Amino acid sequence: MKKALVVARHEFLTTVKRWSFLIVTFGLPLFMLVVMGASLLLQKESMREEEGKIAKAKIGFVDESGLLVKKARDSWKPYPTRDEARATMRADGVQIVVVVPAEWLRDGRLDVYSTIPPSLFTMNDSLVAPEFRDYLVSCVLREDDPARLARAKVPIASTVPVYLAETTGGVSREERPQDYLQRMISGVTFFFLLFISISVSGGYLIQGMADEKENRVMEMVISSVTPEQLLTGKLIGLGAVGLLQVAIWSALGVGTAISMAFTFVVNPALFVFCTVFYLLGYVLYGSLLLGVGSLGSNQRESTQLTWFITVTVMSPVFVWVSILSSPQSALARVFTYIPLTTPTTMMLRYSVDPRGTPWWEVALAIAVLIGATALSIRVSAKLYRMGLLLYGKRPAVREIWRWLWA
Amino acid sequence: MAPALEVVDVVKAYDRKLAVDRVSLCVEPGEVFGLLGPNGAGKTSLIRMIVDITRPDSGSIRVLGQTMTPALKDRMGYLPEERGLYQKQKVFDVLVFLGQIKGLARHVAAARAESTLDRFGLFASRRKNMRELSKGNQQKVQLAAVLMHEPALVILDEPFIGLDPINRELVIQLMKEAAARGTAIILSTHLMDQVELLCTRAYLINEGRGVLSGTVREMRERFADNAVLVETDADLAKRPEVERAQAVNGLQKAWLRTTPEQFLGGLVRDGAIIRHFERALPSMDEVFIRAVRGGAP
Numbered sequence: 017m018k019k020a021l022v023v024a025r026h027e028f029l030t031t032v033k034r035w036s037f038l039i040v041t042f043g044l045p046l047f048m049l050v051v052m053g054a055s056l057l058l059q060k061e062s063m064r065e066e067e068g069k070i071a072k073a074k075i076g077f078v079d080e081s082g083l084l085v086k087k088a089r090d091s092w093k094p095y096p097t098r099d100e101a102r103a104t105m106r107a108d109g110v111q112i113v114v115v116v117p118a119e120w121l122r123d124g125r126l127d128v129y130s131t132i133p134p135s136l137f138t139m140n141d142s143l144v145a146p147e148f149r150d151y152l153v154s155c156v157l158r159e160d161d162p163a164r165l166a167r168a169k170v171p172i173a174s175t176v177p178v179y180l181a182e183t184t185g186g187v188s189r190e191e192r193p194q195d196y197l198q199r200m201i202s203g204v205t206f207f208f209l210l211f212i213s214i215s216v217s218g219g220y221l222i223q224g225m226a227d228e229k230e231n232r233v234m235e236m237v238i239s240s241v242t243p244e245q246l247l248t249g250k251l252i253g254l255g256a257v258g259l260l261q262v263a264i265w266s267a268l269g270v271g272t273a274i275s276m277a278f279t280f281v282v283n284p285a286l287f288v289f290c291t292v293f294y295l296l297g298y299v300l301y302g303s304l305l306l307g308v309g310s311l312g313s314n315q316r317e318s319t320q321l322t323w324f325i326t327v328t329v330m331s332p333v334f335v336w337v338s339i340l341s342s343p344q345s346a347l348a349r350v351f352t353y354i355p356l357t358t359p360t361t362m363m364l365r366y367s368v369d370p371r372g373t374p375w376w377e378v379a380l381a382i383a384v385l386i387g388a389t390a391l392s393i394r395v396s397a398k399l400y401r402m403g404l405l406l407y408g409k410r411p412a413v414r415e416i417w418r419w420l421w422a
Numbered sequence: 423m424a425p426a427l428e429v430v431d432v433v434k435a436y437d438r439k440l441a442v443d444r445v446s447l448c449v450e451p452g453e454v455f456g457l458l459g460p461n462g463a464g465k466t467s468l469i470r471m472i473v474d475i476t477r478p479d480s481g482s483i484r485v486l487g488q489t490m491t492p493a494l495k496d497r498m499g500y501l502p503e504e505r506g507l508y509q510k511q512k513v514f515d516v517l518v519f520l521g522q523i524k525g526l527a528r529h530v531a532a533a534r535a536e537s538t539l540d541r542f543g544l545f546a547s548r549r550k551n552m553r554e555l556s557k558g559n560q561q562k563v564q565l566a567a568v569l570m571h572e573p574a575l576v577i578l579d580e581p582f583i584g585l586d587p588i589n590r591e592l593v594i595q596l597m598k599e600a601a602a603r604g605t606a607i608i609l610s611t612h613l614m615d616q617v618e619l620l621c622t623r624a625y626l627i628n629e630g631r632g633v634l635s636g637t638v639r640e641m642r643e644r645f646a647d648n649a650v651l652v653e654t655d656a657d658l659a660k661r662p663e664v665e666r667a668q669a670v671n672g673l674q675k676a677w678l679r680t681t682p683e684q685f686l687g688g689l690v691r692d693g694a695i696i697r698h699f700e701r702a703l704p705s706m707d708e709v710f711i712r713a714v715r716g717g718a719p
Binding site for chain 1: 437470473474475476492495496498500501502504505506507508509510511519520522523524525564567568
């Protein structure tokens, strides 16, 4: 283990000192922040400008319904007919004229004429000022009591929802929806955290191994450490690199970090649960990647050889919404017992529905994962031992088979 | 003291082709041992089994009197023929890492890296990236990595390739010093003059099998013709004991019908002036070619 840790330290330091790591880790989020920030600012500025035009607009109105019996604001110019409004509004300096048609009470449709040129930000805007909307409500109700008017304008100011979760015995259990959402966010966060960090670490694993092969340093290294020590060291070192990168990205996205921290404080059991699946998942994926990847003689070949592993690990991305909505479905169960998709699927299922997920399924999933990880390390170490010394040629399937049973 | 290396009846096949076929050899502490053979003879396959990169199909390998364990790797140094180092890392960092995976504590590895680089004349380059060094200097760094943990058994596969005469001399000097400290050195090379110069014993392997072994002197004697090299005033071609004669580097080489002793006695009796007389032995190059082409006599 000591040598594995020496390898881990070396892999970690070598990778984090690379320019490419620093550029990707700090440059990428900064670049995205700058691009997003700049576009948001520009967008906001344009929106404010457009909305300002509408807010400052002089308003006129035409009452074809006969319902506008209450006194309107003095600043709103009344017109007897829509034809007259259309003909003179520009000359009157009125930019928006709201026509309340005769059928308004039945269908609620208003006709709005405007001299303000349409823009992307205002094309979906009703152009009817909130004050005019309130005026319409008071006319319909023929009501002067401010409390009744306020309720009519905003009938639902807030709600106190209680989620009745269905438990296995058919008994409903009360739960605050925000607790449910927190768990779900936690599961989804881990789900994507695992994806991001394994794809980051996976990239470094393949790149580092291909570098060593192309540099021809491998033979010297494995005359000093066993392939198992090398494999373990690389998994630890580059796994730490992946975690560091994700942590830095999370820290740069402060909001994400705070929401994650809050979730974990609220539910430490879930944190432990996700961590166990996360670690097992990473070791399984990483060891398979190194074992199979070692059969390629350069980075391109190694990536080609391992694509099916990566695709399998990524496959829950296509069904995660379905797993979230039905965590105990047959689909969710199938993905639970495919070892490469076990960690992500189980994280989602348990986060969303901890009481509905039977304990024996959790235990079985952990057992499947431990078994698959142990087998993967064993098989990968054998492939790795032989694959590391292959320069420029790919072994035949028969040869690989022989190594596995040697 | 236990032998540094004992290989007994080792067999290794790759995809049904025998790479090493019942090879046995023994290397003693303090000895420089030549492992010779043409390209593809099975030398690298044998070396990889000795350093525990691969395992034999049958037979046994004992290092320093013990069967192979991961801890024994720390007692060995290996310079492979297929070699290179981490190109984008600093010379010093590479050496410290390679020292650490040979079991040295970090501070010891750092101290040894400095002193070894100093000895190799590379101290000023310690902060440079490997790729900034010339090929020859990179090779010296590799050799430094092989020797810095003071191993008991060192295997050098073609250590002289790419080195200029000055650096070749440095490597020879280092090998001699290590051997004097009791380190057993296995030298695999195609440069037969270096074998004659450095090795006490050698083992020649061809098509996976050992075809010749023994001291370098014994090998040369086994392939020697019945011939002598003489510097004399006598005309050797006309003497009855001589089958044929020819001039070689200012001497006369004579192939004899009698023993060298009888021939020398005859020359003395006839009053010839003799300034030099020695048995004509083939060079290791000739031994190599003849053993590989025709097998051992």
